[in-house]
Amino acid sequence: MKVSLFQRATVACLYLFLLAPILLTMAMSFSNDPVIAFPPEEWGANAYVAIFGNEQFIATFGVSFVIAVSVVLLCAVTGLPAGYAIAFSRFPGRDVVLAVLTAPLLLPTIVVGLGILLLFVKLKLIATYLGLVVGHSIIALPYMVRIVVTAYKNLPVALSEAAATLGASPTQVALRVQLPLIRPAVLASSAIVFLVSFDEVVISLFLVGPRLTTLPVEVFRYVDLRADPQVAALSVILVTLSVLIVLILERTVGLARALR
Template sequence: MTRYRKPLTSLVGACTTSLVLLAIYLFLLAPLLVVVLMAFNTSSYMVFPPEGFTLKWFVAFFRDSMFVEALRTSAVLGVTSAAVATVIGVPAALALVRYRFRGREFLNSLFLAPILFPGVVLAIALLVYYSRLKILGSFIGLVLAHVLVIVPYVIRTVSANLYGVDEALEEASLNLGAGRWRTFFEITLPLIRSGMVSGAIFAFIMSFDELVIALFLSGARMTTLPVRIFNFLEYNSDPTIAAISTVLLCVTLLVSVFVPPRYLGF
């Protein structure tokens, strides 16, 4: 009997599984899909199915100098912070992976700590601190704050890459008489390029999307795009925001295409 019943139950089982998974994926992706649909929809209210196709909300965005200025600030901030984070993070990862020294584990947890740290606590701490140093609302202050929270991503991806690289290659280079610097630039650096690029891209995305710290630290003179969107959304809602969000989403997706899947994670 069971021999005959089994295929049917397993078919029902497979269908249920697929439906459950589909529902979970729908839940996970619905908000992003709806924002993109809204951005191209003629109606200013969310109607489903969409009424018609338009680009007017994108035009409205690019006509709004405040939003365009915020986009520019976010892009410059993201690139600068990611560059600084890479320059600081790569040597740190090199030391943590390639050398044995006292306090190594402590430094490792200290350097990665900002990832799990509540953003709002860091934001208020930096607000108080910057106002004492009189650098509140400055670009350099925002860069340094973002560097702190994005370096862990650089350290993590570069470390993962370094663990996969055979140390013998570096040793061979040293034994053959190349100096430490030459070994670093000609052997280590080319070998960890993919980890470095992925780390830098992650760092850029994290800075580009970061809200809480920028909200506390940026003044009226300088605002990032997420902060501008947040402030707007607190009191209004308008498909222009959907268009901006879609632009933001596209920037993120475009750059993350260059990250190999094995580095994707959190």
């Protein structure tokens, strides 16, 4: 099918519209002005130098990274068995379980955050690593469950039946046949869970405290007090890290194949 010049121009305009905020942010990150402005009056990389000297940004980056990795592990431990059970088991209320696990995708994040806050106050999990990990897992788990369930349902039944015919137990079939086959989906969902947790700000606002905060919350508070090019430079760094994760996933397993 031949693509017309009008269609190409339309797609190009659409890409430009979607990428415009990122391109403007990149331009403003190379400003030496005291406040964010476009176009900058003085170009330079002072903002990037200042970021690596900002102890609060560096400390909260470490906190967010540790929490995101912990959320990936927790979602993998809970999401893989849940996805397997939903995909292969025929128990009463299976659709209800799937709906409950994926409900945070449909509810407003602020509503979920308020509910988590009311519960965690009683459990004394506010401003703790455990509270942040569990809170982030609540909104990140649906992504892993959805992708894993789809991957399990698309597995060739003949392979599992052949392994069972050769004497493999159900556990061996699940761990040595089915799990390796859905490895791309596990990697893709883990990357998505990591990014969702690392970038989460609404849930974190309900759960952080004066002694424990995450990078998105720190940026939110920073922008509330000042608006200098450091914020733009940090945004460019975070976008670059996200793109690198996606590129690594694409190069290793193929992003489209993993999501299928």
